[in-house]
Amino acid sequence: MDVKLLHTADWHLGKKLHGFDMLPDQSYILEQILQLAKEEKVDAIMITGDIYDRAIASNEAIQLGNQTFRKWNIDEQFPLLMISGNHDSATRLATGKEWFAANHFHLNTTIKESLTPITLGDCQFYLLPYVELIEARFFVENEGLVEEAPNSLSQVLQIIIQEMQKTFDPSKKHIFIGHLFVAGSLRQESETPLEIGGLQSVASDLFDVFDYAAFGHLHSATANLKGKVRYSGSPLKYSVGEYRDPKGVRVINTDLLADDFEQATRFVPLQPLREVYHLEASFEDLLYQRGKLKEYANDYLSVSLSNEEVIMQLMNQLRPLYPYLLNVTRKERQRLESATKRIPLSKINQPEALIQDFFVRLYEEPLTEQQQNWIKDAMNQVSGKDES
Amino acid sequence: MDVKLLHTADWHLGKKLHGFDMLPDQSYILEQILQLAKEEKVDAIMITGDIYDRAIASNEAIQLGNQTFRKWNIDEQFPLLMISGNHDSATRLATGKEWFAANHFHLNTTIKESLTPITLGDCQFYLLPYVELIEARFFVENEGLVEEAPNSLSQVLQIIIQEMQKTFDPSKKHIFIGHLFVAGSLRQESETPLEIGGLQSVASDLFDVFDYAAFGHLHSATANLKGKVRYSGSPLKYSVGEYRDPKGVRVINTDLLADDFEQATRFVPLQPLREVYHLEASFEDLLYQRGKLKEYANDYLSVSLSNEEVIMQLMNQLRPLYPYLLNVTRKERQRLESATKRIPLSKINQPEALIQDFFVRLYEEPLTEQQQNWIKDAMNQVSGKDES
Numbered sequence: 161m162d163v164k165l166l167h168t169a170d171w172h173l174g175k176k177l178h179g180f181d182m183l184p185d186q187s188y189i190l191e192q193i194l195q196l197a198k199e200e201k202v203d204a205i206m207i208t209g210d211i212y213d214r215a216i217a218s219n220e221a222i223q224l225g226n227q228t229f230r231k232w233n234i235d236e237q238f239p240l241l242m243i244s245g246n247h248d249s250a251t252r253l254a255t256g257k258e259w260f261a262a263n264h265f266h267l268n269t270t271i272k273e274s275l276t277p278i279t280l281g282d283c284q285f286y287l288l289p290y291v292e293l294i295e296a297r298f299f300v301e302n303e304g305l306v307e308e309a310p311n312s313l314s315q316v317l318q319i320i321i322q323e324m325q326k327t328f329d330p331s332k333k334h335i336f337i338g339h340l341f342v343a344g345s346l347r348q349e350s351e352t353p354l355e356i357g358g359l360q361s362v363a364s365d366l367f368d369v370f371d372y373a374a375f376g377h378l379h380s381a382t383a384n385l386k387g388k389v390r391y392s393g394s395p396l397k398y399s400v401g402e403y404r405d406p407k408g409v410r411v412i413n414t415d416l417l418a419d420d421f422e423q424a425t426r427f428v429p430l431q432p433l434r435e436v437y438h439l440e441a442s443f444e445d446l447l448y449q450r451g452k453l454k455e456y457a458n459d460y461l462s463v464s465l466s467n468e469e470v471i472m473q474l475m476n477q478l479r480p481l482y483p484y485l486l487n488v489t490r491k492e493r494q495r496l497e498s499a500t501k502r503i504p505l506s507k508i509n510q511p512e513a514l515i516q517d518f519f520v521r522l523y524e525e526p527l528t529e530q531q532q533n534w535i536k537d538a539m540n541q542v543s544g545k546d547e548s
Numbered sequence: 549m550d551v552k553l554l555h556t557a558d559w560h561l562g563k564k565l566h567g568f569d570m571l572p573d574q575s576y577i578l579e580q581i582l583q584l585a586k587e588e589k590v591d592a593i594m595i596t597g598d599i600y601d602r603a604i605a606s607n608e609a610i611q612l613g614n615q616t617f618r619k620w621n622i623d624e625q626f627p628l629l630m631i632s633g634n635h636d637s638a639t640r641l642a643t644g645k646e647w648f649a650a651n652h653f654h655l656n657t658t659i660k661e662s663l664t665p666i667t668l669g670d671c672q673f674y675l676l677p678y679v680e681l682i683e684a685r686f687f688v689e690n691e692g693l694v695e696e697a698p699n700s701l702s703q704v705l706q707i708i709i710q711e712m713q714k715t716f717d718p719s720k721k722h723i724f725i726g727h728l729f730v731a732g733s734l735r736q737e738s739e740t741p742l743e744i745g746g747l748q749s750v751a752s753d754l755f756d757v758f759d760y761a762a763f764g765h766l767h768s769a770t771a772n773l774k775g776k777v778r779y780s781g782s783p784l785k786y787s788v789g790e791y792r793d794p795k796g797v798r799v800i801n802t803d804l805l806a807d808d809f810e811q812a813t814r815f816v817p818l819q820p821l822r823e824v825y826h827l828e829a830s831f832e833d834l835l836y837q838r839g840k841l842k843e844y845a846n847d848y849l850s851v852s853l854s855n856e857e858v859i860m861q862l863m864n865q866l867r868p869l870y871p872y873l874l875n876v877t878r879k880e881r882q883r884l885e886s887a888t889k890r891i892p893l894s895k896i897n898q899p900e901a902l903i904q905d906f907f908v909r910l911y912e913e914p915l916t917e918q919q920q921n922w923i924k925d926a927m928n929q930v931s932g933k934d935e936s
Contacts, residue, residue: 216604219639230646251607256644258618259651 169376174221208376209245209339557764562609597633597727
C-alpha cells in the first residue's frame with residue numbers, strides 16, 4: 161500500500177518573538193496542519209524535531225503539545241512519527257513514548273531506536289533523533305559497529321546508515337527522519353565541517369540510499385534541495401530574518417517518489433494567524449497609516465524607519481496603532497551608532513567639544529553661540545566654578 | 549472479583565537529603581515495592597501523589613519515574629491508579645495520560661476526572677488529584693454543583709464526594725484516592741482549619757462513605773488512623789525527623805475491608821538501601837567507631853555531638869569514616885548560639901570587651917594578661933593608634 165505523508169518540523173512551542181508570546185499563533189497553525197492532514201487524507205504525520213523551544217518548556221507550551229498529540233493521534237487517529245530535536249530535552253520529551261507506540265505514535269529519542277524501522281504500508285521509516293557527535297561516536301563504538309569512531313558527524317552517520325541498510329526490505333521504500341544540518345557532500349567534505357546552531361553539518365549524499373529524507377533544524381523549506389533531502393521548514397516565521405520565507409509543510413506521495421521527486425514532495429503553504437512583515441516607512445506613514453499600512457496593523461511588524469530626527473516615545477506612539485509591532489530600526493541611528501565609535505579619545509576629556517560633536521552628528525549643523533554659552537555655563541556649574 | 553491492592557505515596561523522586569542525592573535509594577526502594585507487588589500478587593498499585601519532589605523535576609528524576617512506570621505497567625502489567633500531589637506539576641505530570649489509560653495506567657490530574665470512577669474487579673476507584681481550595685471552589689461553581697461554593701476545603705470536598713456517590717454501584721466497593729491533609733472531623737471543625745505544607749486539612753469523616761480512602765501527603769503511615777482514612781507514608785525517610793518512622797507500603801485485601809479493616813489494610817515495612825539514624829555520641833566514639841558505630845558507617849547518620857570543645861575540621865575528619873554523614877549538631881554549640889543572642893548591645897561598640905566575652909564563653913575561663921595585651925595591641929594597630 162502506497163502511503164501519503166505529511167512532514168512538519170521545528171514547531172518551537174513556547175517561542176517568543178521579540179517578547180510576543182506565539183502560543184496563539186502556534187495553536188492556530190497546528191490546527192491548520194491537522195485540517196490539511198484530514199483533507200489530504202494522509203496516512204501518517206512526520207514531526208522532525210524541535211517540538212518545544214526549550215529543554216524545560218513552559219507549562220503552557222507543554223499543554224499545547226500534549227493537546228496537539230492527543231487530538232492528532234487519539235482523536236483523529238493519525239499515526240505520528242516523531243523525533244527529538246536539539247531544542248528539545250530528549251529525556252523530558254521521552255515521557256510516555258512506550259505507551260504512545262501502542263497507538264502508532266512512534267517517538268524516538270535515542271540513536272539505538274533508529275536502527276529498528278517502523279513499517280507503515282509500503283514504507284520503512286528510520287527515525288534518528290538529534291544527537292551530539294560525541295554521543296554518536298560512543299554509540300557506534302559501544303555497539304561494536306566500529307573499532308574506533310571517526311571524528312566527523314558525516315562519517316559516524318554513514319556507519320549508522322549502513323546499519324539501517326541491513327534491515328532494508330527491498331520490496332519497500334525507505335524513509336529517513338532526522339534533525340540535522342545537511343550541507344555539502346561526502347566527496348567535497350573539508351576538514352573543517354560547517355556548523356549551524358552548534359550542529360555539525362552532514363553530507364547530503366549520505367541519504368541517497370533512502371527514497372526520502374525528512375529533516376528538521378533549518379527553518380526554510382528551501383534550505384537544501386539536494387538529492388533525497390528535504391526540509392519542511394518551520395510552520396511559522398520565528399525571526400524577522402525569515403519574513404520572505406514561505407511557511408508551510410510538505411505532503412509526500414510515496415508512490416511518486418521514484419518518478420517525480422519534486423512533485424512527490426510538494427510544499428504546501430499555510431496561512432498564519434499573523435504574518436511577519438518587514439517594512440521601510442517613515443514615522444508619518446506609520447502614524448497616519450498611509451498606503452497599505454492599516455492592513456498590517458494586526459500582523460507582526462518590523463519597521464526600518466526612514467526618519468533621521470529623534471522621535472520621543474516612538475514605540476509608545478506606534479503600539480496603539482500596531483499592537484504587534486516587533487521593533488523599529490533606524491538607518492540614521494545605525495549611522496550615529498557607528499559614528500559614536502569613531503569619536504577620538506582626546507575629546508572624551510573635553511566635555512564641551514564632546515557635546516558640540518554630538519549635536520553636529522545629530523542635527524548636522526553647528527551649535528549657535530547662545531547654545532555654546534548655555535553649555536559653558538552648565539559645565540561651570542557642574543564643575544563648581546562660578547563665573548558670576 | 550475481590551481485588552488486592554498496593555498503596556504507596558510520596559516518592560519525591562529527585563529529593564536530596566542534606567545534599568545527598570537519594571535517587572539510588574529511591575530506585576532501590578521502588579524495585580522492592582515491585583517485588584512485593586509480585587509476591588503479594590496484587591491486582592493494582594495505587595500511587596497517591598508527590599511522585600516528584602519538584603514541579604520541574606530533574607532529568608534524572610524523570611528518567612527514574614519513566615523507567616518505573618514502564619517496568620510496573622508495561623513490563624509487569626500492573627494496573628496503576630495515580631494522582632498528582634502538591635509537589636508535582638499537574639500539567640507536566642499529565643503528559644501521556646490519555647495513552648496510559650489504554651494499558652490500565654489511570655493518572656488523574658484534574659478534579660473533573662475524579663467524578664468518573666475507574667472500575668477494577670469489585671471496586672470503583674475515585675482518583676482526586678491534589679487541588680487548591682480556590683480551584684476546587686471554582687470547579688463546584690462552574691460545574692453547577694452549587695450556587696456559591698463554601699470557603700472550607702472540607703465543605704467543598706463534601707460536594708465533590710456527593711457527586712461521586714451518584715455514580716456508586718451498590719454492588720461494588722468504593723475506594724477514594726487523594727492527596728490531602730486529613731485531620732479532625734466535620735462535627736468538630738473549627739473556624740480556623742489546620743494547615744500543613746500549605747494544604748488545608750479536611751475532616752476524616754467525609755470519607756466514611758468509602759470502603760477505603762488511600763492518601764498521600766503525610767509521610768507517616770500512622771499519621772491518621774481514623775475511619776476509612778489510611779496513609780501509606782513515604783517509602784523512605786525524607787528528613788532526620790522521620791528517623792523513628794517505620795517506612796513501607798500498605799497492602800489492601802478488599803474482601804476483608806468490611807470485617808477487619810485493620811487487617812485488611814496492613815502496613816508492610818520495607819528495607820531501604822541506607823537507613824537514616826540519629827545518634828548521640830562523642831567525637832571520640834565516632835572517630836574510633838566505638839560500640840555499634842561501625843555498623844552505621846554506610847547509613848545516613850545525623851549526630852548530636854556530646855563534646856563541648858571546638859573540634860577543627862569536624863566534618864572533614866568524620867566523612868572518611870561515615871561517607872553518608874548528614875549533619876552534626878552540638879548541644880554546646882546550641883548553648884553558645886543562644887548565648888550569643890544575649891550579648892548586651894552596649895558591648896558591640898567595645899571590641900576588647902566583646903572578644904573577652906567570646907573567649908570566656910568558648911573556654912569558660914578569662915583571658916590571661918598576656919592575651920589581653922595582644923588584643924589591645926591588635927586593636928590599636930587596626931584603629932591606627934600606635935603606642936610604640
